[in-house]
Amino acid sequence: MTQIGGQQTLKDVFHRLSYPERKQLSQDLKQIISQLRMVPNQTxxxxxxxxxxxxxxxxxxxxxxxxxxxxxxxxxxxxxxxxxxxxxxxxxxxxxxxxxFTHSDLYSTNIIICQGRLAGIVD
Structure with missing residues (x-):
């Protein structure tokens, strides 16, 4: 994993996100979680x-x-x-x-935000 400048955790920036940014984040998280749920169980x-x-x-x-x-x-x-x-x-x-299939600890510290948008999920 590499770090790209300008990224912060959701925990650190949530209070600064506008309501439209929060709505977009919700939509983006829903899409990513839906994609995770489509990963087939290989175990x-x-x-x-x-x-x-x-x-x-x-x-x-x-x-x-x-x-x-x-x-x-x-x-x-x-x-x-x-x-x-x-x-x-x-x-x-x-x-x-x-x-x-899911992320086992999807917390605000594992959600990465860059310029008010979801940049990724880590951990």
Whole structure:
């Protein structure tokens, strides 16, 4: 990765973006995320990193890989989560969801802006 002058993270410049720039950023992010979701899964797992390995979760280390949505959902909670907490989310986790290739930590520090426009996504 190389750095090109004039680029800053979204975290650093969001407060300075005009409303039209924010709207354009939203449209650009939607387009890029849609493109990411079209990348085919090349792993034998439903939930894994791109090299067939564990997913890295900034909240709790490495988890997986997983084939079952239920296994993936179970590991979203800390081991010390109460049964009450787990039961509160059971309705959401009982629904079936499609899985997609995605950016695992899409934060404002990983979104690069240049002259008020999306310049890229890193990390």
């Amino acid at each position: 034998p797992y439903r939930f894994a990193n791109t090299l067939d390995g564990a997913l890295v979760d900034h909240r709790g280390g490495r988890r997986g890989p997983f084939n079952l949505l239920s296994d993936f959902n179970y590991h979203l909670f800390p081991e010390r989560a109460s049964d009450t907490t787990r039961n509160a989310f059971s309705a959401v986790h009982s629904r079936q969801h499609r899985s997609f």
